[in-house]
Amino acid sequence: MSLAGKTALVTGGTSGIGLAIARALAAEGANVVLNGLGDPEANAQTADDIAQKRKVKAYTSPADMTDPDAIVAMMQEAKEKLGTIDILVNNAGVQYVSAVEEFPIEKWNQIIAINLSSAFHTIRLAVPGMKEKGWGRIINTASAHSLVASPYKAAYVAAKHGLAGLTKTVALETAQQGITVNCISPGYVWTPLVENQIPATMQARGMTKEQVIDEVMLKAQPTKQFVTVDQIGAMAVFLCSDAASQITGANLSVDGGWTAQ
Numbered sequence: 001m002s003l004a005g006k007t008a009l010v011t012g013g014t015s016g017i018g019l020a021i022a023r024a025l026a027a028e029g030a031n032v033v034l035n036g037l038g039d040p041e042a043n044a045q046t047a048d049d050i051a052q053k054r055k056v057k058a059y060t061s062p063a064d065m066t067d068p069d070a071i072v073a074m075m076q077e078a079k080e081k082l083g084t085i086d087i088l089v090n091n092a093g094v095q096y097v098s099a100v101e102e103f104p105i106e107k108w109n110q111i112i113a114i115n116l117s118s119a120f121h122t123i124r125l126a127v128p129g130m131k132e133k134g135w136g137r138i139i140n141t142a143s144a145h146s147l148v149a150s151p152y153k154a155a156y157v158a159a160k161h162g163l164a165g166l167t168k169t170v171a172l173e174t175a176q177q178g179i180t181v182n183c184i185s186p187g188y189v190w191t192p193l194v195e196n197q198i199p200a201t202m203q204a205r206g207m208t209k210e211q212v213i214d215e216v217m218l219k220a221q222p223t224k225q226f227v228t229v230d231q232i233g234a235m236a237v238f239l240c241s242d243a244a245s246q247i248t249g250a251n252l253s254v255d256g257g258w259t260a261q
């Protein structure tokens with residue numbers, strides 16, 4: 001399969017899962033916009049490395065996904081630089097853990113904005129171009145938490161369930177226009193974010209690294225293995241293929257059996 005000549009925009013594409021998806025799409029020839037926060041110089045270097053290695057166009061956008069105006073500007077810039085967005089990956093996401101009665105209002109608003117509302121904005125802006133072309137792929141990084149809940153994650157679970165609902169609705173609205181809209185729902189994925197939590201948890205709970213991984217992190221994941229970012233990237237590439245043209249409105253679990261329980 002080749003995605004040569006297609007343009008992909010990945011929100012939260014500067015780290016972890018989003019970066020792996022961007023890399024996987026670029027490996028198939030897609031030009032990529034990597035949206036995300038973090039060190040602008042390091043991000044620009046990452047984009048340059050992808051561009052050189054894969055002989056595609058790649059650049060970064062620091063647009064803040066809590067800001068609808070910044071999203072409008074990001075989408076406009078992408079169209080001007082790389083043409084119509086063919087593949088939209090809504091992946092930016094943050095987490096906050098607290099009992100619901102103590103959940104800070106600003107954290108609730110931030111998580112709903114980044115993990116859910118930003119996808120509404122990018123989708124509403126990308127769909128017209130996809131309809132014009134008669135081809136498009138919208139891939140939303142949801143989570144096992146779009147299907148089941150865990151305590152103390154009210155905003156995250158609500159946002160991810162909302163993202164699954166948005167996915168289904170837009171899939172129905174675009175079903176006859178060559179556009180597919182799907183969620184990929186990972187379980188625990190081995191990202192720097194996860195790795196960096198291990199030392200603190202070892203100390204807080206007096207556990208070994210293995211105990212933290214098995215008894216805390218992978219408690220809900222029957223395979224007792226992390227999902228890898230490359231496995232999510234490969235799923236995104238598959239969803240862009242002709243073989244996946246009849247998969248739309250789906251919520252595809254890549255979670256080591258978590259949601260089978």
Ligand code: NAD
Nearest residue numbers: 012014015016017036037064065091092093143186188189
């Ligand atoms: P990560 O922290 O490595 O990446 C998050 C990305 O989002 C980064 O690029 C960051 O810059 C970007 N981001 C955060 N706030 C932003 C903002 N306001 N504006 C623009 N960009 C912003 O995390 P990850 O583990 O790669 O997570 C990516 C997605 O996968 C998230 O939606 C997350 O909920 C989901 N997910 C992760 C796991 C996991 O175990 N890691 C499991 C299921 C779902």
